[in-house]
Amino acid sequence: MAAAQAVQEMRTRVVLGEFGVRNVHTTDFPGNYSGYDDAWDQNRFEKNFRVDVVHLDENSLEFDMVGIDAAIANAFRRILLAEVPTMAVEKVLVYNNTSIVQDEILAHRLGLIPIHADPRLFEYRNQGDEEGTEIDTLQFRLQVRCTRNPHAAKDSSDPNELYVNHKVYTRHMTWVPLGNQADLFPEGTIRPVHDDILIAQLRPGQEIDLLMHCVKGIGKDHAKFSPVATASYRLLPDITLLEPVEGEAAEELSRCFSPGVIEVQEVQGKKVARVANPRLDTFSREVFRNEKLKKLVRLARVRDHYI
Amino acid sequence: MEEDPELERKISGLKTSMAEGERKTALEMVQAAGTDRHCVTFVLHEEDHTLGNSLRYMIMKNPEVEFCGYTTTHPSESKINLRIQTRGALPAVEPFQRGLNELMNVCQHVLDKLEASIKEYKDQKASRNESTF
Numbered sequence: 001m002a003a004a005q006a007v008q009e010m011r012t013r014v015v016l017g018e019f020g021v022r023n024v025h026t027t028d029f030p031g032n033y034s035g036y037d038d039a040w041d042q043n044r045f046e047k048n049f050r051v052d053v054v055h056l057d058e059n060s061l062e063f064d065m066v067g068i069d070a071a072i073a074n075a076f077r078r079i080l081l082a083e084v085p086t087m088a089v090e091k092v093l094v095y096n097n098t099s100i101v102q103d104e105i106l107a108h109r110l111g112l113i114p115i116h117a118d119p120r121l122f123e124y125r126n127q128g129d130e131e132g133t134e135i136d137t138l139q140f141r142l143q144v145r146c147t148r149n150p151h152a153a154k155d156s157s158d159p160n161e162l163y164v165n166h167k168v169y170t171r172h173m174t175w176v177p178l179g180n181q182a183d184l185f186p187e188g189t190i191r192p193v194h195d196d197i198l199i200a201q202l203r204p205g206q207e208i209d210l211l212m213h214c215v216k217g218i219g220k221d222h223a224k225f226s227p228v229a230t231a232s233y234r235l236l237p238d239i240t241l242l243e244p245v246e247g248e249a250a251e252e253l254s255r256c257f258s259p260g261v262i263e264v265q266e267v268q269g270k271k272v273a274r275v276a277n278p279r280l281d282t283f284s285r286e287v288f289r290n291e292k293l294k295k296l297v298r299l300a301r302v303r304d305h306y307i
Numbered sequence: 308m309e310e311d312p313e314l315e316r317k318i319s320g321l322k323t324s325m326a327e328g329e330r331k332t333a334l335e336m337v338q339a340a341g342t343d344r345h346c347v348t349f350v351l352h353e354e355d356h357t358l359g360n361s362l363r364y365m366i367m368k369n370p371e372v373e374f375c376g377y378t379t380t381h382p383s384e385s386k387i388n389l390r391i392q393t394r395g396a397l398p399a400v401e402p403f404q405r406g407l408n409e410l411m412n413v414c415q416h417v418l419d420k421l422e423a424s425i426k427e428y429k430d431q432k433a434s435r436n437e438s439t440f
Contacts, residue, residue, distance in 0.1 A: 030368065030369070040409055042409065042412055049417070051420045051421045052424060063424065069364055071363065071364035074356075076417075078357040079357055083357070
């Protein structure tokens with residue numbers, strides 16, 4: 001029975017030992033374990049698999065995937081980072097730039113600005129095609145000139161009062177529709193995602209006047225095309241207490257983990273530790289620094305539960 | 308012990324255009340002389356660990372496959388060598404195709420489940436917002 005349990009542990013848990021991590025690789029391939037049928041079965045996969053969305057808002061999505069392997073979960077993560085297309089500024093035609101910021105630096109900054117446009121409605125630009133057509137390019141205009149404010153107080157030193165238009169934000173970018181884009185996209189839908197990204201700073205007499213072409217691209221080509229700030233995953237933590245922990249040791253144990261993971265309850269007058277919510281733990285492995293407690297706990301991760 | 312094996316390059320120039328953008332993958336098959344079609348190395352151009360590891364996992368799950376592994380030739384070159392060896396005399400192309408199809412099914416299923424889950428989350432949120440009125 002102990003052997004069966006050990007095999008089960010090896011198959012389903014990645015164990016964090018004191019000095020290293022064990023059972024990292026997936027071993028459940030057909031033929032490795034006798035008594036287990038590991039051949040691929042789409043129906044069994046579909047029965048065991050589930051996706052639960054934990055949090056979803058405009059800027060972030062957190063969900064759990066249970067029943068899938070690391071190879072495929074990682075492939076999804078890599079694809080999110082590098083192969084989902086977006087629109088971003090690629091070519092900048094500078095008519096006038098008398099600001100302190102060099103042309104190429106300004107062009108680089110403009111390329112990194114996220115654009116609110118659905119890339120599925122656009123095509124990729126063909127290689128060597130210099131002039132953009134309406135099906136693959138978006139045009140934006142940025143024209144800002146800084147002047148001195150004639151109504152400012154005599155001895156103020158606040159730049160917000162002294163100068164007009166001295167900070168160039170993304171809200172100064174205007175969309176210039178090409179061809180029939182004005183019919184396809186209603187007013188206000190094609191814009192930078194955030195209005196308040198600072199592009200450059202100016203002083204009186206300086207001007208920026210440029211035209212930007214946005215094309216569709218993928219993150220593999222240049223990181224500006226990556227649609228996510230980041231995409232990451234972790235495995236669900238699994239903490240088991242090998243023996244019941246009581247009294248002072250219980251308090252110490254709860255301090256070794258992130259708050260909320262271990263709960264100390266009063267049972268029959270004694271304080272007993274219980275694993276309340278292992279999901280919150282960040283696995284700092286503090287418990288291994290404590291001589292008494294490290295033998296009482298097994299830290300592991302569930303191999304097929306991705307958060 | 309083996310002298311230089313003569314590699315017969317059978318370039319079965321399969322040009323498949325993948326769904327992601329303009330990249331075209333050229334697929335080559337390389338076989339060592341003297342073996343029949345059950346141990347084959349496939350060279351996939353313009354691919355990396357994203358497809359390599361997940362495809363390797365799906366092919367290994369096939370009980371007919373004795374060995375499956377992949378490697379990136381060099382980080383500057385964007386291609387992978389995927390080797391499949393089957394038990395018995397099954398031609399290696401068959402688990403390769405089956406692995407690709409199974410991977411597509413998995414991804415389709417994950418997509419369906421994710422969309423259903425997102426819709427459910429949004430419905431739940433909407434009903435919770437309504438119930439506070």
